[in-house]
Amino acid sequence: MSIQDEEPLLKAVGVTKYFGSRVGCRDVSFDLWPGEVLGVVGESGSGKTTLLSSLSRHLEPSAGSVKYCMEQEGLVDVASLSEPQRRRLMRTEWGMVRQNPREGLRMRVSAGANVGERLMALGARHYGKIRSEVLNWLDRVEIDTSRVDDSPETFSGGMLQRLQIARNLVTRPRLVLMDEPTGGLDVSVQARLLDLLRSLVSDLELSLIIVTHDLAVVRLLAHRLLVMRNGEVIESGLTDQVLDDPHHPYTQLLVSSVIQP
Amino acid sequence: MRKQLSLQPRIKDTGSPRLAGYNFAYLDEGTKRMIRRAILKAVAIPGHQVPFGSREMPLPLGWGTGGIQVTASVIGPDDILKVIDQGSDDTTNAVSIRRFFTQTTGVRTTEKTREATLIQTRHRIPETPLGPEQIIIFQVPIPEPLRFLEPREVETCKMHGLAEYGVMYVKLYEDISAHGRIATAYNYPVMVHHRYVTSPSPIPRFDNPKMDRMPALQLFGAGREKRIYAIPPYTTVKSLDFEDHPFEIEKWDHCCALCGSSESYLDEIVTDDQGGRLFVCSDTDYCEERRVAGHKSAPPDTVKLAITRLKRGK
Amino acid sequence: MEPMILIENLQKSFFLHLQGGLNLSILNGIDMEVYTGECLALSGPSGSGKSTLLRLLYANYKVHGGSILLKHQGQWIDMARAEPRKVLEIRKLTIGYVSQFLRVIPRVPALDLLMEPLRRLSVPVQQARDQAEAMLMRLNIPERLWGISPTTFSGGEQQRINIARSFMNPYPIMLLDEPTASLDATNRRVVIEMIQEAKSRGTAMVGVFHDEEVRDAVSSRTFDMTNQ
Numbered sequence: 001m002s003i004q005d006e007e008p009l010l011k012a013v014g015v016t017k018y019f020g021s022r023v024g025c026r027d028v029s030f031d032l033w034p035g036e037v038l039g040v041v042g043e044s045g046s047g048k049t050t051l052l053s054s055l056s057r058h059l060e061p062s063a064g065s066v067k068y069c070m071e072q073e074g075l076v077d078v079a080s081l082s083e084p085q086r087r088r089l090m091r092t093e094w095g096m097v098r099q100n101p102r103e104g105l106r107m108r109v110s111a112g113a114n115v116g117e118r119l120m121a122l123g124a125r126h127y128g129k130i131r132s133e134v135l136n137w138l139d140r141v142e143i144d145t146s147r148v149d150d151s152p153e154t155f156s157g158g159m160l161q162r163l164q165i166a167r168n169l170v171t172r173p174r175l176v177l178m179d180e181p182t183g184g185l186d187v188s189v190q191a192r193l194l195d196l197l198r199s200l201v202s203d204l205e206l207s208l209i210i211v212t213h214d215l216a217v218v219r220l221l222a223h224r225l226l227v228m229r230n231g232e233v234i235e236s237g238l239t240d241q242v243l244d245d246p247h248h249p250y251t252q253l254l255v256s257s258v259i260q261p
Numbered sequence: 262m263r264k265q266l267s268l269q270p271r272i273k274d275t276g277s278p279r280l281a282g283y284n285f286a287y288l289d290e291g292t293k294r295m296i297r298r299a300i301l302k303a304v305a306i307p308g309h310q311v312p313f314g315s316r317e318m319p320l321p322l323g324w325g326t327g328g329i330q331v332t333a334s335v336i337g338p339d340d341i342l343k344v345i346d347q348g349s350d351d352t353t354n355a356v357s358i359r360r361f362f363t364q365t366t367g368v369r370t371t372e373k374t375r376e377a378t379l380i381q382t383r384h385r386i387p388e389t390p391l392g393p394e395q396i397i398i399f400q401v402p403i404p405e406p407l408r409f410l411e412p413r414e415v416e417t418c419k420m421h422g423l424a425e426y427g428v429m430y431v432k433l434y435e436d437i438s439a440h441g442r443i444a445t446a447y448n449y450p451v452m453v454h455h456r457y458v459t460s461p462s463p464i465p466r467f468d469n470p471k472m473d474r475m476p477a478l479q480l481f482g483a484g485r486e487k488r489i490y491a492i493p494p495y496t497t498v499k500s501l502d503f504e505d506h507p508f509e510i511e512k513w514d515h516c517c518a519l520c521g522s523s524e525s526y527l528d529e530i531v532t533d534d535q536g537g538r539l540f541v542c543s544d545t546d547y548c549e550e551r552r553v554a555g556h557k558s559a560p561p562d563t564v565k566l567a568i569t570r571l572k573r574g575k
Numbered sequence: 576m577e578p579m580i581l582i583e584n585l586q587k588s589f590f591l592h593l594q595g596g597l598n599l600s601i602l603n604g605i606d607m608e609v610y611t612g613e614c615l616a617l618s619g620p621s622g623s624g625k626s627t628l629l630r631l632l633y634a635n636y637k638v639h640g641g642s643i644l645l646k647h648q649g650q651w652i653d654m655a656r657a658e659p660r661k662v663l664e665i666r667k668l669t670i671g672y673v674s675q676f677l678r679v680i681p682r683v684p685a686l687d688l689l690m691e692p693l694r695r696l697s698v699p700v701q702q703a704r705d706q707a708e709a710m711l712m713r714l715n716i717p718e719r720l721w722g723i724s725p726t727t728f729s730g731g732e733q734q735r736i737n738i739a740r741s742f743m744n745p746y747p748i749m750l751l752d753e754p755t756a757s758l759d760a761t762n763r764r765v766v767i768e769m770i771q772e773a774k775s776r777g778t779a780m781v782g783v784f785h786d787e788e789v790r791d792a793v794s795s796r797t798f799d800m801t802n803q
Contacts, residue, residue, distance in 0.1 A: 033660060084423045106410070106431075112438060113431045120434065121427025127437055127503040149438045191681040198680075202695070220680060224659050238634065238659045245636040249592035256593060 007069050009034050009175060009207050010055075014064035017047075017054045023231040024050035027064070030226060030236070034174065035205040039222030039239060041212060041254070047231035048211040052177050055209065056096055057086060068093075068175070091118050095168030095176035099183045101160035104167070105152055111138065111163055112148040118171045137166040141196060158189035162196065169200065178210045182217055194220050215258050219243060227251050279367040286333040287365040292316055296334035296489070300480060303491035308453030309421070310404050315487040325358060325383060326484030328400035332381050335396060335480075336362065341369045343377035348385040348526070348543035355383075374546050384447070386468040388525045388547040391477035393494060399462040401483040404490060406450045406460040426458050429501060437506055446511075452499045453492055461498075467510045467526045472498040515540040520551035521558035579646045579748055579779035580609035580632070585655075586640030587627055601627050604641065607798060611747075614770065614780040614793050619800030625783045628800070629750045631655075632781065633672045634662045645669065645748065667695060671746035673738055673754045685711065685728075685736055686721045692744045710739045714765055730757040742769055749773060751782035755789050767792045 008031035017024035025047035032038055040048045053059040055066055057078060066078045071093060081089065090096065098104040105114050115134045116124075124130050135145050141162040152160060161181060168176060181197070182190040198221060200206060210221060218225055218239055225242045227235040227250070235248040246252045284290070292314070299313040318326040336342065342362055346355040350372040358381060359370050371377050374389040383400040391397060407417045410428045420426065429450055436444045443449075449466040453459045461469060462481060472479065472492060479492040492498060502508040516523040518539045525547060527540040542548035585607075588600040601624040609615050617625040630636040631654075632643060638655035645652055647669045652661060666672075680688070689707035694700070711721055714735040720728065725736050734757050741749070751770070755763045763786070770793045773780065784790035 036660075083419075087423060087425070109410070109431055109435055110438060113434050116434060117427055117431050120430035121425060125430070125504050127434065128505050130434065131438070195680070195682045219678075223663060237637070238662060240635050241637060244630070245589075247590070247637065252592050 007075065008032055009036075009069050010209075011067040011075070012055065012064070013067075015051065015054050015061050015066060016063040017050050017059055018062045023047070024059075025054065025228070025231045028226070028228075028233055029064075030224075032175070032207055032209065034207055035201070036224065037201055037208040037210065037222045039210050039212065039218030039225045040228060041215060041218055041225060042228035043213055043254075045230075046228040048228050049179055050231070051228070052179055052209065052211050056090070056094070056177050071174070091121060092171050093174050095171075095173040097161075097164050097168055097176060097178040097181055099180040101157070101164040102152075104164045105160065107152050109151075110149045111143070111152055111155070114152065114163060115166045115170055118167065122171065133170065137170050138163075140169075140200075141166045142192070156189075158185050158193060161185065161193060165196070165200075169204070169206075172204065173206070175207045175209070178208060180212050180214075181210065182212070182214060190217075197221055215243060215255065227254065280364045283365050285338075285366055286336050286362070287318075288316065288330065288333045292330075293334040296330055299489045300331065300334065300491060303480070303489050304478070304493050306457070307492050307496050308451075308457030308459040308490060310488040310490045312487055313489050315484045318484065319361070320357070322485040323402065325354065325381075325400040327482030327486075327489070328381050328383070328398050328484075329358060329361070329482075330484060331398050331480050331482035331489060332362065332379060333365075335398075336366055336368060336379060338366065338368060340378045341371050341376055343371050343374060343380045343546075344382075345380070345385065345387070345544075345546075346383045348387070348528075349545045351545070372546050373550075374544075384463050384465075385526070385543060386464055386471045388522075388542070388544040389550070390471075391475060393476040395477040397475075397477050397479050399464075399479065399481045401460065401462040401481045401488075402485070404460055404481065404483040404486050404488040406448075406458050421457060424456065429458055430503075433501060433503065433506075437503070443502065443506055443508070449508075450501050452501060454496050454498075458501070459490060459492075465511065465526060466500070466508075469498070469500045469508070470510065474498070513540060516558060517542045517548060517551075518558050520548045520556045522548070522551055522556070576610040576612060577646075578608055578610055580607070580781070581644040581651075582607040582632075582641070583644070584641035585628075585631065585638065585643060587624070587631060587636065588639060602631075609748075609779045609781055611777045611779050612774055613795040614774055614782060616790050616794035616797045617781065617783050617800050618797050623800040625800050626752055629672070629752050629781065629783065632750055633666070633670060635672075669746060670748040670750065671741045671744065673741040673749070673751045675734075675753045675756055680724070681726055682724055684722045685716065685725050688725070688736060689740050689743055692740060696744065706743065707739075710743060713769075714739050715762060731759065731762070734758060735762060738766055738769070742773070745773070745776060745778070747778060749778050749780045751780060751784075753783055753785060755784070755786050763789060 010032040013029050015028045016026050028051055030038065040051060042048050050059065054061040067075050068078055069075045096104065112131065112134045115137050116130045119130050119133060135148060138145050138148060143159055143162055152163060155163060182193055185193065194217060201208060210217065212218060222239045225236060225239045226233050227242060229250050235242055235246065235251045242251060243255055246255050295314055299311045303309065303311045315327065316330060318329055320326055320329065344355045344359040346352040349355065362368065363370060374380065374387040378394065379396050379398065380387065381398045405417055407420055407428060410432060411417050411420065433443050445466065447465045448460055448463045449469055450458055451461050451469060451472065461472060474495050474497060476494050478494055481490045500508040513527050515527065517525065517527060519541050522542055525542045525544060528543045530539045530541060532539050583606055585602055585605040587602040588598055591597040591599065617628060619625060627636060631638055634654050643654040645654055645665065647665050652665065654662065686707050689710055690703040693703040693706060716732065716735060725733050728736065738754055755766050758766065767789060
């Protein structure tokens with residue numbers, strides 16, 4: 001076991017975000033280890049997206065700290081990083097997959113350029129090598145490699161989402177934040193995407209934080225679960241335990257509300 | 262300093278009368294000082310775009326107002342000005358701008374690159390190498406090389422500040438994947454002094470190598486976008502490329518039909534309706550100089566053959 | 576014979592908020608021990624908490640009182656209080672669980688499902704595949720089904736995949752919840768054999784068997800859950 005296995009990859013303590021007097025999320029704490037998938041569930045307005053934005057620092061938290069174990073430097077407080085360091089972090093060790101893939105992609109350049117951009121941003125200057133890396137990743141996310149030079153405008157929703165994932169994974173991040181990755185996708189497309197995520201997590205020892213309202217997604221992917229309501233974590237634990245033996249009344253409501261096909 | 266810049270416009274008799282009622286070089290002295298400050302900043306940070314208070318000029322936006330303002334701020338009564346557009350001294354724009362400066366400054370103008378102290382240009386760098394006593398001023402439409410991929414000014418500012426230029430290589434990547442090579446023909450992005458990615462203005466890529474360690478001062482003015490930038494003398498300027506797709510300049514199969522040069526940038530001129538065409542130097546002064554020195558174009562082989570046959574037949 | 580599971584004063588109740596705050600007390604202080612090489616059969620009427628006890632052992636349910644000590648890698652760990660990460664480690668290395676229903680993951684073929692527990696332990700791909708294929712053959716799953724996801728399998732076929740998956744890795748502790756439900760006689764016998772093999776390997780097993788034939792064939796002892 002490497003040293004990093006003994007230290008959590010991410011340590012969130014008391015993360016809180018207020019919008020004026022309105023609570024976005026309050027006092028959220030958790031540890032995340034390498035190779036672990038944390039699901040954050042709750043209904044709209046529960047604060048789960050606010051939490052994700054506070055972790056990635058798209059929003060500045062009102063209180064609390066987020067510490068991340070960087071590859072070279074060890075555990076650092078993300079707030080103490082300078083903006084260039086943070087931007088670099090988001091492009092190398094972290095990934096962010098947005099609910100609407102169009103927001104996480106450059107729609108006006110080719111699929112291949114989208115995937116290769118991070119490599120070029122980090123100094124890759126050999127076209128041939130960049131291209132073969134790109135083709136490799138398109139294959140990995142099950143996008144037909146013949147589409148490498150096509151515009152993402154011609155891609156379906158599921159393909160766009162997979163392209164977004166490839167774009168993020170090309171720099172082999174250790175932590176990926178995902179906001180409703182299967183939102184708006186057809187059921188069969190969802191299944192394919194979830195299966196892809198499952199295998200990527202185990203092959204690459206990725207840690208994921210997945211925000212979703214879909215319990216089936218967390219059942220499949222997440223090791224642990226945070227249930228949020230009105231900005232607070234009302235229950236947490238092993239996924240199967242929270243879903244099979246829910247204690248909080250809201251969790252019980254949530255679990256029983258799922259329509260079984 | 263090469264010459265004194267004084268607050269009082271010196272009215273020297275240069276032979277051409279100046280238009281009455283206008284300050285020397287049209288701009289008021291306060292504006293000139295503001296622009297010179299911007300130029301100094303620009304020179305201090307090679308390739309970095311400096312905002313400036315672009316003024317209303319008697320030319321519409323998009324016709325070289327930036328270049329004109331820069332020229333107007335550095336021109337003095339002892340200067341000798343050359344104005345070219347696409348390499349030529351006698352296109353409409355070049356003529357208009359030259360006349361503007363004649364009327365507002367009375368300075369001497371010239372068509373000879375070697376004689377000029379200031380050269381204002383649109384879309385070309387003269388073929389004749391420039392010297393350390395000269396200043397070349399470029400007219401720039403869009404100063405921001407990243408604009409085509411990133412429309413937000415706040416974001417491009419950050420990218421320059423953090424030297425995040427991956428997106429520029431994305432553009433080159435796209436070219437190669439679409440055309441098999443970097444197809445950008447003009448306004449080919451360069452890295453100035455190993456730090457800032459800069460737009461060289463819409464000069465052909467052919468001219469990019471001239472910018473590298475040029476002994477003359479290179480100034481760039483964008484009037485509509487309100488930016489000035491500079492490349493000080495002897496600064497490293499490198500065109501962006503990939504290791505396996507290195508930067509290349511254009512080549513022609515022909516030489517100039519007038520002076521025979523195979524080293525200069527050639528314009529293609531359609532001569533008749535039967536598809537006849539002629540290739541001539543785009544830089545008119547350079548071509549003229551060569552012809553005066555006795556260079557002639559080598560006639561095409563078919564003509565040579567015809568002449569030989571004729572001689573034999575005699 | 577050494578102890579692998581030590582349960583002390585185990586209590587579990589369910590508070591059903593959605594049923595007007597109904598409090599169901601299922602277990603009221605159970606004491607139990609399970610040793611290597613034995614199969615302990617839980618008996619008692621339905622509702623007495625047999626499945627609940629298995630789930631508590633697997634940390635699928637949360638404990639309300641008492642302790643569940645498991646021997647994991649030579650150390651005693653209390654499942655009732657273990658950190659989620661520890662529980663996942665225990666589930667990976669020490670304790671296997673055969674439930675009544677296979678939670679089917681779409682798109683994952685049967686063969687890959689069986690290979691997964693071994694691959695998680697870094698067993699090389701070819702070896703994992705060979706063992707998975709051997710297991711599938713043993714449980715009479717026709718080869719044409721190996722590359723297909725069990726979503727379309729019959730109940731019996733799904734149950735056999737379920738069992739196969741749990742038996743891929745020789746866990747020191749195994750929990751079996753009605754393992755032979757929906758199986759025909761032939762396959763029931765295969766499962767009995769597998770359980771007996773596990774027993775002789777030294778596995779400590781706790782099971783719920785409604786089928787008398789199976790119960791009689793495999794269980795070493797019985798633990799009556801009535802009035803617990």
